[in-house]
Amino acid sequence: MFNFFKEIKEKGLVNNPEFLNEYNIVNMSGKLLYVEGHLGLTIIAKDMIAFKIKKGRVVVEGNDFIVKELTENTLLIQGSIKKTEIF
Amino acid sequence: MSLKNRIIFKVKGLNQERSFNNISKSINVYNLKKEENGISQFEVDYKNFKKTKKILNTNGFEIIFIKNQGFLFKFKSFLSRYGLIFGLIICTIFYILQYSFIFQIKVLGTPNEIKGEIHNFVEKNLNSYFKCNIDTKNIENIIKDEFEQVSSVSVAIVGQTLIINYNPSTLPDEMKGDFEPLVSNVNGIITNINLVSGTLNFSVGDIIQEGDILVSPYIIDTDGETREVMAKAQIDVNVWISESITHYDYRLQTERTGNKIVNNEIKIGSLTIYSYGQDNYFKDYEEECYTKSLTPNFLLPLKIERTIIYETVTKEIIQPFDEVREQIIEKARQKTLIFLDENAIILNENYTIKDAGDVHKVTYTITTSQTIGG
Incomplete structure (x- = not known):
């Protein structure tokens, strides 16, 4: 099966590919945010969703957030996404 | 209406993120929305309902409501409408019952002229409209027996229609119809024969008489079996037509003079009630008598009987044959x-004259050609 992330990683100039296996975040036109490899939600609010990743935390800010899908390691957020920050 | 069967939970509680993380470890969570005052709404698959509820209870959540969504739940709610179910059952039973009967007979095929006849015939011979009692093979057989124009027929029940499909007879024309022999209607001699079908009983040169069977309505095939066919042939015959006149050299001839006497009698039944006329004073005479009813009914059988007496005179005629021969x-x-x-x-054309004293018989014969059959 075609693996979108694997294809992109092969194009990238990174010496240590293992480093790229921690998480993937895809922002689709500021309306959908797809996350792979999250380690649990920390904040769920209408204007902010935060979740843990390996060695850090991601905060997504915006409006009218809905968690469209939440599984053990994937997350799909729908809403108006203004900012995605990694701490 | 979504076809996916999901359970919508609306819950209230603290530290919801942790709880959703716990739930999401084994259950997929959809459409998670955070509302005011620690209230959240989310969806899980129907199969995970009990598991989710257990986790929520364990984490001290207050479940505000649980709502079902999807086709299965709509269907479940439909099952509780007993009136509707009863109606459906009645309709189904009625449908099954009425489906066991045929409602119409459809006849297809050519020639079209016998369509109506076949339709009426089948309708008349149909024992029952119940499908199980209809023997389609039997219907096929009786149609074939009844209608000569039909060579093959198939009868089938399609839905609630009895469909009869027939094909026209493929027998050649000479093997159809009434198998009557070709009979001579003249006396003569055969001059030419053109046989179409049947078995010939005469040949060229034979003399035939009126009533002779010229062609028999059968043939004997290569298997030696006799098969009926139409007797058909064109037979040319020389026919002799003769008529005679007898002449007498001496004869007595009686003629009417033109004088007559009319007598009338009015009768009731055989009783004469009134008569008028003259006495017969003719020496030689002929009588003509006729009766006519005077009333149109039998209550009073009044009739008039009229007798007409014609005066006659007898002449002696001497006419030698030679004078009037031509x-x-x-x-x-x-x-x-x-x-x-x-x-x-x-x-x-020719003639013969036979003389016997004063009597001469002239027989005139004309030979002509006629065609029998054709």
Whole structure:
């Protein structure tokens, strides 16, 4: 099966590919945010969703957030996404 | 209406993120929305309902409501509408019952002229409209027996229609119809034969008489079996037509003079109630009598009987045959010509005269050609 992330990683100039296996975040036109490899939600609010990743935390800010899908390691957020920050 | 069967939970509680993380480890969570005052709404698959509820209870959540969504739940709610279910069952039973009967007969095929006849015949011979009682093979057989124009027929029940599909008879024309022999209607001699079908009983040169069977309505095939066919042939026959006139050299001839006496009698039944007329004073006479009813009913059988007496005179005629020979021959010819068909071709004419004292018989014969059959 075609693996979108694997294809992109092969194009990238990174010496240590293992480093790229921690998480993937895809922002689709500021309306959908797809996350792979999250380690649990920390904040769920209408204007902010935060979740843990390996060695850090991601905060997504915006409006009218809905968690469209939440599984053990994937997350799909729908809403108006203004900012995605990694701490 | 979504086809996916999901359970919508609306819950209230603290530290919801942690709880959703716990739930999401084994259950997929959809459409998670955070509302005011620690209230959240989310969806899980129907199969995870009990598991989710257990986790929520364990984490001290207050479940505000649980709502079902999807086709299965709509269907479940439909099952509780007993009136509707009862109606459906009744309709189903009625449908099954009425489906066991045929409602119409449809006839397809050519020739079209017998469609109506077949339809009426089948309708008349149909024992029952119940599908199980209809023997389609039997219907096929009786149609084939009844209608000669039908060579093959198939009967089938399609839905609630009895469909009869028939094909026209493929027998050649000469093997259809009434198998009557070709019979001679003249006396003569056969000059030419053109046989179409049947078995020939005469050959060229044979003399035939009126009533002879010229062609029999059968053939014997290569297997030696006799098969009925139409007797058909074109047979040319030379026919002799003869008429005679007898002439007497001496004869007595009675003629009416023109004088007559009329007598009338009015009768009731056989009783004469009134008569008028004259006495018969003729020496030689002839009588003519006729009766006519005067009333149109039988209550009063009043009738008039009229007798007409004609005066006659007898003359002695002496006319030697030799003086009128040609006229007598011509008269015999004209008498013979009466029996010839219109446009008949005359092949030959002759006459014979037989004398016996004062009596002379002239027989005139015309030979013509006729065609029998064709």
